[in-house]
Amino acid sequence: MRIVSADSAAAILDEKFTPMFLVASASVLVNPPYREACARLAAPIFKEVANGYEVIVQEALLCRDLLDRVKADVVHLDMSLGSVSIQELSPVELSNARVSSRVRQHILKLLPTLRKIAGDIKRAHGLEVLAIGKESVPVRIAELTAGAEAVLFACVKVAQEKKSLLLGLPSTCQPKIAGNKICLHSLLAAEHDVHGCAEDATGILNKVNIVETLNPCARGFRALKIKPLS
């Protein structure tokens, strides 16, 4: 199975490690054995965390855009609704789903837009768009890819504004820089060979100083202190 998926990741934190702004979305194509992305599209967000649920629409659009360039068999979105097809997701079905009422309200509001995008993908490519969420390895790879792109976006911001920032990484991962690539490697059990990468085409990684720290207020999460170079 060739799977296209998308997710958003990384947040700018205040000095108390509270998430303030979501940083990046990415869509990816993942082929067997499902360890990394074969193709990717990324976009910055810098949207307030409080409105974070709306990024699912941007994620669906990034999947649609990636499908103009690559072939796939199915689409995985980061909504944990038991792998139901978005096109077949009715408000009635949603009312039976195991989600909090707050999440249900958010999804209800976005459902018409999401169903339209899923319909577009079905017509253009014949593919189902599944609300599989946290069960999907490709969604995890999209999350790590979005996180790696977020590091680059944050470095650009630091270099432009000449001001340090603290970037919260996705859950349970660690960055490695090799050449002009930055990869986030999963630290989860049974994901030791799973990672998401971004290419530093402009050499921004050489214009900042990056120090890794644990997030003391959220176990399993790490953060990067990114500083401008003098």
Place this chain on the structure above:
Amino acid sequence: MRIVSADSAAAILDEKFTPMFLVASASVLVNPPYREACARLAAPIFKEVANGYEVIVQEALLCRDLLDRVKADVVHLDMSLGSVSIQELSPVELSNARVSSRVRQHILKLLPTLRKIAGDIKRAHGLEVLAIGKESVPVRIAELTAGAEAVLFACVKVAQEKKSLLLGLPSTCQPKIAGNKICLHSLLAAEHDVHGCAEDATGILNKVNIVETLNPCARGFRALKIKPLS
């Protein structure tokens, strides 16, 4: 403590990674420091996943059979009911247990048979049979052992039928082949030294081709694509 336990593991998956048939059960004897099996019994299942709950009876029987050959102090079954003794498990107690009503119905149906087997074990060997389930390291070792035996059973099937199949492994583990042994090593935190093995007495591992993949639709699970040679 010398502990006898049993579990079933591994499933034949369809091309969308949906589990179709459960593959193997195994009982094991586990001694301190509780990292591997000292003795084992295995049996194929190839039963539909939908009826998976019934394998608990075969598991109890495999424990009883293993106790004809080895000495132990207690028996652990893969039912997560807070370590209650099966013999003392009444329908009333079960109605207070923290399990879904679906699981409760399944257990209720099998309880007379399970209590009979537990009674046999008590009379013959003086041992308690505990419904400890996911809290038990020996049950995990039985799961990994059943998974390793399942790989061998699946290889035989592939070689006989000259048809590839996709075998879903137990949660959070990875296979290693060394000589004529296949071992599933746990990838869980704090289980890095825990594994379950099976002996390839007939050389079947040399008659197939095995490729490991992540299960893209179930995070934490890996699968093996097993193909006939030439």
Place this chain on the structure above:
Amino acid sequence: MRIVSADSAAAILDEKFTPMFLVASASVLVNPPYREACARLAAPIFKEVANGYEVIVQEALLCRDLLDRVKADVVHLDMSLGSVSIQELSPVELSNARVSSRVRQHILKLLPTLRKIAGDIKRAHGLEVLAIGKESVPVRIAELTAGAEAVLFACVKVAQEKKSLLLGLPSTCQPKIAGNKICLHSLLAAEHDVHGCAEDATGILNKVNIVETLNPCARGFRALKIKPLS
């Protein structure tokens, strides 16, 4: 942020691996990047596990005592109540918290004492005391530190009483002895660089024999069999 936190850890187990007595509490100062303690205070407990909830008061006192010697910005206690400030925690708020009614009763009983200690810390040092619990990395480091100190306390007990004992370690960690230090290293995903240590000032580690085992009845937990040397 400089964070002072405290926790209690390790239990003496009976031969069936049932926890009998809690062993040690520790408070720690943790600075960026939040991997280990910069300063610590420890105290033995040897209190019955059934009354374990009362140790939170001793933990708060150990934080207060440590703050007489070190500077910090905030205090983290091992109560998982969403990072609410202890001073602002009213019985009404507590009744809305997501905890079992049993835990709520325990906390209610201790709340006046805890609020008094939090008030002392606020007046003397101007710091908030947060009920952050399992989300806090410094609380985890306090747990591992308390566990390391507990190994030393248990070794003293074994040497004095010339009687073996079985010590249950904190969740998902493994001990390493280097010179006159014993460290508990976290085995959790994304905590591979987190540990807590204790200094063996009296050479007690040389007077006992220590063997590691998995706890067969509690997955993720390891135990130490500590024996007197001849």
